[in-house]
Amino acid sequence: MSAVSAVRMALNRALIFLGPPGAGKGTQSRRIAERCGVPHLSTGDMFRDAITRGTDLGRMVEPIMKRGELVPDDLVMKMVEQRLSQPDSANGFVFDGFPRTLAQAEQLDRILARKGFGKPLVVDFTVGEDLLLRRLSGRWTCSVRGEIYNIYDAPPKNAGICDADGGKLIQRPDDRPEVVKERLAAYERQTKPLADYYRRQGVLDTVNAAASVEEVGRALREILKRAEGRDGHL
Numbered sequence: 438m439s440a441v442s443a444v445r446m447a448l449n450r451a452l453i454f455l456g457p458p459g460a461g462k463g464t465q466s467r468r469i470a471e472r473c474g475v476p477h478l479s480t481g482d483m484f485r486d487a488i489t490r491g492t493d494l495g496r497m498v499e500p501i502m503k504r505g506e507l508v509p510d511d512l513v514m515k516m517v518e519q520r521l522s523q524p525d526s527a528n529g530f531v532f533d534g535f536p537r538t539l540a541q542a543e544q545l546d547r548i549l550a551r552k553g554f555g556k557p558l559v560v561d562f563t564v565g566e567d568l569l570l571r572r573l574s575g576r577w578t579c580s581v582r583g584e585i586y587n588i589y590d591a592p593p594k595n596a597g598i599c600d601a602d603g604g605k606l607i608q609r610p611d612d613r614p615e616v617v618k619e620r621l622a623a624y625e626r627q628t629k630p631l632a633d634y635y636r637r638q639g640v641l642d643t644v645n646a647a648a649s650v651e652e653v654g655r656a657l658r659e660i661l662k663r664a665e666g667r668d669g670h671l
């Protein structure tokens with residue numbers, strides 16, 4: 438067994454990270470996806486990429502994201518369906534920032550069943566608003582591959598430059614305080630109810646996302662280990 442496969446964990450299901458903006462979903466989901474060798478699917482990253490490339494979708498979603506509102510469900514679902522039709526998701530995938538509405542969650546259930554997957558494993562990141570504001574105001578992201586930093590808690594070795602690939606670090610326009618207020622309101626109104634939806638299905642776990650990156654990572658690995666015997670395929 439190689440060193441990589443020794444640490445590799447099997448996922449074989451859809452893993453969903455729920456939680457408010459700034460809770461640490463991106464940081465953790467990138468690591469877990471790498472560890473499990475499955476795609477990391479961030480709908481926010483996909484929309485930002487469409488904006489950078491200047492596609493029709495990018496032009497449609499840019500003003501919506503700037504206001505801190507949610508992108509309409511039909512645009513989100515079309516993009517997700519297209520992404521999941523690629524062959525790399527046979528052993529599972531990690532969703533970061535999706536689903537965000539009840540309609541998205543219900544449509545995802547149907548897509549998963551069609552792809553031969555059972556219920557997803559869902560982890561809710563819980564953290565108070567004070568910490569979210571601090572994390573969002575200090576967030577800097579690599580413009581090349583999206584590596585996430587924080588000027589207070591996880592700074593790069595050289596200011597403004599990504600440790601991993603030397604890319605330029607940027608601040609997201611929607612991390613400005615006025616927009617953050619809107620995003621938190623959208624989360625409370627449209628996304629928070631999903632925790633109950635998944636709790637009723639018996640697939641919801643919770644992590645204390647106020648803990649350090651390492652502690653949250655450890656808690657997530659425990660959750661995955663407990664789920665490993667229960668394969669997520671139908």
Ligand code: ADP
Nearest residue numbers: 458459460461462463464572576586587649650
């Ligand atoms: P989300 O994807 O939920 O919006 P991110 O993973 O982008 O959250 O994290 C938001 C900010 O908080 C980033 O700057 C990141 O470096 C930082 N961060 C993430 N997790 C933690 C943690 N457990 N403790 C302290 N800072 C964190």
Ligand code: ADP
Nearest residue numbers: 458459480481482502506507508513534535537
């Ligand atoms: P964060 O990780 O900080 O919560 P994201 O990168 O997930 O931010 O999302 C940024 C923005 O992209 C959201 O405010 C919203 O406008 C849009 N977006 C991303 N995913 C979705 C989704 N599943 N449904 C609707 N809008 C979305």
